[in-house]
Amino acid sequence: MTRHLLTVHDLRVAFATEAGPARAVDGVSFTMNAGETVGLVGESGCGKSLTALSLLRLVPDGGRIAPGSRITFEEQDVLAMPERTLRALRGHRLSMIFQEPMTALNPVLTVGDQVAEVVRVHTTASAGEAWTRAVDMLAQVGIPDPAARARQYPHELSGGMRQRVMIAMALILEPALVIADEPTTALDVTIQAQILELLRDLRDRTGMALLLITHDLGVVAEMASRVLVMYAGEVVEEAPVALLFDAPGHPYTEGLLAAVPTLDSTRERLHTIPGTVPAATAWPAGCRFRDRCAHAWERCTTEPPALAQLGPAHRVRCHLVQEPERRRA
Amino acid sequence: MTAHRPSRTRRLPLATALLAGAALWGCGGDTERPATAGEADAPGGTVFVALIGDPKTLMTPLVRSEHEQAVAEVVYDRLADIGPALDVMDERSFTPRLASGWQWADDSMSIAFTLDARARWHDGAPVIADDVRRTFALYTDPRVLSGTAPLLANIDSVSVRDSATAVFWFKRRAPQQLYDAVHHMYVMPAHRLQDADPANLAASPLSRAPVGTGRFRFVRWSADGRIEMLADTANYRGRPSLDRVIYEVVPETGSAIVKLFTGESDFVAPLMVQSLEQAANTPQVRVHVYPSLRYQLMTFNLRAPGGSRAPHPILGDVRVRRALAHATDNERIVRAVFDTIGQPALGPVPRRALPEGATIRPLAFDTAAARALLDSAGWTTVGADGVRMKDGTRLRLEVLVPGTSENRNRMAVLLQDQWRAVGAELVLQRLEVNALVERLEARRFDAVMNGWNLSPGLVGLRQVWTSLGLDADGSNYAAYTSPVADANVDSTLLTFDPVVRDRTLQRAVQAIIDDAPAIWLVEDRFPAGVHARIDVGTLSPLGWWHGVAEWRIPADQRIDRDRIGLRTTP
Amino acid sequence: MSASESGASRRWRALRRILQALFVVWGAATAAFILLRLAPGDPYATQIDELPIPAEARAAWRAERALDAPLATQYVRWLGNVARGNLGWSTLAERPVADVLVNVLPRTLALMGIALLTSLAGGMLLGAWQGTRAGSTGDQAVSATTLVLYSLPEFWLAMLLLQLFAHGLDWLPATGLVSADYDYLPFRAQVRDRLAHFVLPWLTLSLLGVSVFARFQRSSMLEAWREPFVRTARAKGLAERGVRWHAWRTSLVPVLGVAGLVFPSLVSGAVFVERVFAWPGMGYTTVQAVGARDYEFVTAAVVTGSAMTVIGSLLVDGLLRLADPRVRA
Ligand SMILES: Nc1ncnc2c1ncn2[C@@H]1O[C@H](COP(=O)(O)OP(=O)(O)OP(=O)(O)O)[C@@H](O)[C@H]1O
Numbered sequence A: 001m002t003r004h005l006l007t008v009h010d011l012r013v014a015f016a017t018e019a020g021p022a023r024a025v026d027g028v029s030f031t032m033n034a035g036e037t038v039g040l041v042g043e044s045g046c047g048k049s050l051t052a053l054s055l056l057r058l059v060p061d062g063g064r065i066a067p068g069s070r071i072t073f074e075e076q077d078v079l080a081m082p083e084r085t086l087r088a089l090r091g092h093r094l095s096m097i098f099q100e101p102m103t104a105l106n107p108v109l110t111v112g113d114q115v116a117e118v119v120r121v122h123t124t125a126s127a128g129e130a131w132t133r134a135v136d137m138l139a140q141v142g143i144p145d146p147a148a149r150a151r152q153y154p155h156e157l158s159g160g161m162r163q164r165v166m167i168a169m170a171l172i173l174e175p176a177l178v179i180a181d182e183p184t185t186a187l188d189v190t191i192q193a194q195i196l197e198l199l200r201d202l203r204d205r206t207g208m209a210l211l212l213i214t215h216d217l218g219v220v221a222e223m224a225s226r227v228l229v230m231y232a233g234e235v236v237e238e239a240p241v242a243l244l245f246d247a248p249g250h251p252y253t254e255g256l257l258a259a260v261p262t263l264d265s266t267r268e269r270l271h272t273i274p275g276t277v278p279a280a281t282a283w284p285a286g287c288r289f290r291d292r293c294a295h296a297w298e299r300c301t302t303e304p305p306a307l308a309q310l311g312p313a314h315r316v317r318c319h320l321v322q323e324p325e326r327r328r329a
Numbered sequence B: 001m002t003a004h005r006p007s008r009t010r011r012l013p014l015a016t017a018l019l020a021g022a023a024l025w026g027c028g029g030d031t032e033r034p035a036t037a038g039e040a041d042a043p044g045g046t047v048f049v050a051l052i053g054d055p056k057t058l059m060t061p062l063v064r065s066e067h068e069q070a071v072a073e074v075v076y077d078r079l080a081d082i083g084p085a086l087d088v089m090d091e092r093s094f095t096p097r098l099a100s101g102w103q104w105a106d107d108s109m110s111i112a113f114t115l116d117a118r119a120r121w122h123d124g125a126p127v128i129a130d131d132v133r134r135t136f137a138l139y140t141d142p143r144v145l146s147g148t149a150p151l152l153a154n155i156d157s158v159s160v161r162d163s164a165t166a167v168f169w170f171k172r173r174a175p176q177q178l179y180d181a182v183h184h185m186y187v188m189p190a191h192r193l194q195d196a197d198p199a200n201l202a203a204s205p206l207s208r209a210p211v212g213t214g215r216f217r218f219v220r221w222s223a224d225g226r227i228e229m230l231a232d233t234a235n236y237r238g239r240p241s242l243d244r245v246i247y248e249v250v251p252e253t254g255s256a257i258v259k260l261f262t263g264e265s266d267f268v269a270p271l272m273v274q275s276l277e278q279a280a281n282t283p284q285v286r287v288h289v290y291p292s293l294r295y296q297l298m299t300f301n302l303r304a305p306g307g308s309r310a311p312h313p314i315l316g317d318v319r320v321r322r323a324l325a326h327a328t329d330n331e332r333i334v335r336a337v338f339d340t341i342g343q344p345a346l347g348p349v350p351r352r353a354l355p356e357g358a359t360i361r362p363l364a365f366d367t368a369a370a371r372a373l374l375d376s377a378g379w380t381t382v383g384a385d386g387v388r389m390k391d392g393t394r395l396r397l398e399v400l401v402p403g404t405s406e407n408r409n410r411m412a413v414l415l416q417d418q419w420r421a422v423g424a425e426l427v428l429q430r431l432e433v434n435a436l437v438e439r440l441e442a443r444r445f446d447a448v449m450n451g452w453n454l455s456p457g458l459v460g461l462r463q464v465w466t467s468l469g470l471d472a473d474g475s476n477y478a479a480y481t482s483p484v485a486d487a488n489v490d491s492t493l494l495t496f497d498p499v500v501r502d503r504t505l506q507r508a509v510q511a512i513i514d515d516a517p518a519i520w521l522v523e524d525r526f527p528a529g530v531h532a533r534i535d536v537g538t539l540s541p542l543g544w545w546h547g548v549a550e551w552r553i554p555a556d557q558r559i560d561r562d563r564i565g566l567r568t569t570p
Numbered sequence C: 001m002s003a004s005e006s007g008a009s010r011r012w013r014a015l016r017r018i019l020q021a022l023f024v025v026w027g028a029a030t031a032a033f034i035l036l037r038l039a040p041g042d043p044y045a046t047q048i049d050e051l052p053i054p055a056e057a058r059a060a061w062r063a064e065r066a067l068d069a070p071l072a073t074q075y076v077r078w079l080g081n082v083a084r085g086n087l088g089w090s091t092l093a094e095r096p097v098a099d100v101l102v103n104v105l106p107r108t109l110a111l112m113g114i115a116l117l118t119s120l121a122g123g124m125l126l127g128a129w130q131g132t133r134a135g136s137t138g139d140q141a142v143s144a145t146t147l148v149l150y151s152l153p154e155f156w157l158a159m160l161l162l163q164l165f166a167h168g169l170d171w172l173p174a175t176g177l178v179s180a181d182y183d184y185l186p187f188r189a190q191v192r193d194r195l196a197h198f199v200l201p202w203l204t205l206s207l208l209g210v211s212v213f214a215r216f217q218r219s220s221m222l223e224a225w226r227e228p229f230v231r232t233a234r235a236k237g238l239a240e241r242g243v244r245w246h247a248w249r250t251s252l253v254p255v256l257g258v259a260g261l262v263f264p265s266l267v268s269g270a271v272f273v274e275r276v277f278a279w280p281g282m283g284y285t286t287v288q289a290v291g292a293r294d295y296e297f298v299t300a301a302v303v304t305g306s307a308m309t310v311i312g313s314l315l316v317d318g319l320l321r322l323a324d325p326r327v328r329a
């Protein structure tokens, strides 16, 4: 059995809300290997970000990772490790790029300081050395005149530049795994392409693993070797990227594929699937997708489908795996 | 009260005055005691006095506030002091100060004061008659705008007979001539005033660094407001028992009282009534209650507001005023506001200024009488809210209350309550003092909570309660006139016969009370808090500061600061 | 944008600010000049309970002081005097206005300045501490305390502290700048004496100030605490202290923004503090002077006060620039 870089087993995250507990992430399991790029897709609110944040134990206030959950990163139990060990991990071996580079950066500190801070926290480098490394890194992420830019504040930079700063911050210590949570959503189309290009470059150069969260299956097709599809807090399909595009197993995935945005309408959300995601406080009994599914039958209303093996590396959470004849044309 | 009439036939011979003076020194001055009197009588001690307000100037013609007077009193001397009975007519009760004696002219139109030959200014210069002349000139110079000048109106001039004799010339014969000449002025050093600009006297150096003849001499007035006085060991009246007095400004009474309790201050006056119980329970503090000639009242406006000559629509009727007086239980008001410190006022003259055995009949608290009077005055219909009406007018009065005086506000509230019982409505109008005075001077008011501090000569009676005070800048705010009061006040102030004076004073007071131009509320007495180690004797009704030179601290009671001694630091 | 251009515009902006400031000071002084003279009473008005000074004498005195001239004439004369550096004569203190100012102004500046600094520092620390623990028992206790301090009339608070520390505990002297026998104390005791007398007025103002600033700082910190960059700081592996620093640094911006607004309330606090603790300063003296219709002192005090306020707001602007790069530019 190969040692995985990351193993997530039965991850459950719940929020206590006025309407009762919201099971926002509900039994997610997957693995990642070193150097591998995995895409994590799904509609808004299905639990992608929460899953990612759980890997760093950064679930927002009010949310709790349920006791049975297990996350193993580089053979360490992330959920059980002491704060100190966890802090040594964050930003160093396992780092994260956030979606909104404006608010994710501190507005009153120079970008150079914010990048250098990572070095200062995790290494014994002096402030001067850390600064030099930060400027170097800013150059590597393609920021022109990095020495001057390092002394600027986030508001003085364009959105694309800010995201480059975020990337520099996440990658400066060459982590084993980088989580990029919709790194391009907030950016202009042309900039998006540049950022993705940069990420791919850096990944190839450093050999890091990348968990790429996105709505955009086009991005996934370009970057990832494997895809996880989430719906309503669960992984509903897992497949190598080619297989997923050729022969999607889950009706939800089919829907997503049908909605792949063309280049000129990237910002449109996935609204070709009728209906909306149910509330996390009240998942429907049976299949959580059944109300929006064209193929649903009685079994779907009563029996929750399990993640079933459809091929060697292909798993799908759908009763159609057992009863393919139910699929309508 | 002993009769003594300063007249051609019965003037006080100089020798007698000198004798009386010497006798007084015998019991007053420490240095004259034999050295064997014992440790306990050795002079010494430093006293910290908290002043509830800032003195602005110690230039005596400009002195107006009590805080200023309290400080000026120990540095400067009068020509003579009035006796403890405050009897302006009893010449024998006056004690010589800077004047060792005085002699009436045969026509009683002038008095010659002989200056004490031993007296020296604190800078060493001898005291000369020209000092007295110059002092009078300053006090009465219109450019100085001295608040004291009106009290000197009967003095025509002061002349120098020789360097040791100053002669006061009067405009009219009056029983208060001696009192007027000696009481109102502190004698100033002429040689220090040569360059003083009368129009800007406060700018002269003496204003902040007085040079006097008093038993304490001035040491410093610190930028933070502390004023230090040191015993004048070479004083012609003998050195005071204390070495030093330091005055400190504490504008908030509550804070000053805390300082008294912590021992940071030795003397605070007046205390608040609310703090008396705590003072009684503090072993190192003693409370001395001292009387005064001050009283507080609610003055009615007898004329229609706004300076018209027409009678006030409500208060113009004496029956209404008397009714309101009957409706007032001032005993209860005084207890509630001043506890046992204040004394219910009888009328326009405090008890201690009335002749002994005087029989004054106040308008007693009697609500039945009040109602009957209001009925008879036509205020018969009673509205739904219990307020009486007459021809569609409500029995409603507005009283001006100075915004700074909590006590007057409380008294007004109690009055409001008591009058409601007989169907009269009182509305309180709290005003900033300047605004209140403006309305007072324009006579735009129904009633006002005010007070008067009578001087021992009682001249205030004439300004406040007779037709002489009626003009626009007079003090007869009530616009009260009565031939009986006018005549009796006049003869009180003008007669040379004490028996006549006693009789007319009583008549005047009774007449005013009967006409009820005001509600007499309280005769003020003041509690002073004193550190127990200090023997302050009896505090004078003219002000606690009158006896500071007599205060003493027994040697065995002295604390650290009492042992600083006579040294001063630069 | 060329460097010379921005330099010129900056110089123009500075000039405009100075002109504005001068205008504010002049306006305030003029308003004080006119309003006070229109108010009832004058420096030689009859006092309540006192026999009046004869009208002719008063009129003569007013003529001497040119107080009988038309308002416009008086105003022009006053402007001329001020322009020549002559602030006039204080009828309350019976001394030149400048003499009084030289005495009272430094005292108030020292007291207020130090109290303002401790208030800011204390409030910022306390509020920040609360902001990261919102809802905890400690936070609630502190909030309740600051609310009480905040709503308590200044006079009462001063009296309360006086009773407690001077009377009850006898730890501190009650009032004054120094003890009455200060001049006779040895040098070291004099230093101690001065410091001891400073404590109560300073403490009163500081408690007031801290309670105001802490409340602002708390809500500002709470807000900053929810900002995404706080999560970024955690994801970088910063220890909790470092994370708090990130939030605190940003939360200062709105707090400094209100510091200018707090200033006047501290001034009004100073009036009572100066009275209760017999701290002969600007506030107490000015209130006295208004009551005594000391025209020239009050006008001078208004000039000084509004100049102080303007300088204060310039200082706040400067601090704000330091704290927030976004307003620099
Ligand atoms: N602080 C919170 N309190 C309560 N519920 C929350 C909270 N944060 C997230 N959730 C719940 O968790 C669900 C998943 O949130 P998550 O941010 O992981 O969605 P996502 O898949 O990343 O969506 P998006 O594409 O919009 O980023 C949300 O639908 C919401 O109901």
Ligand SMILES: [Mg+2]
Binding pocket: A048, A049, A050, A181
């Ligand atoms: Mg998300």
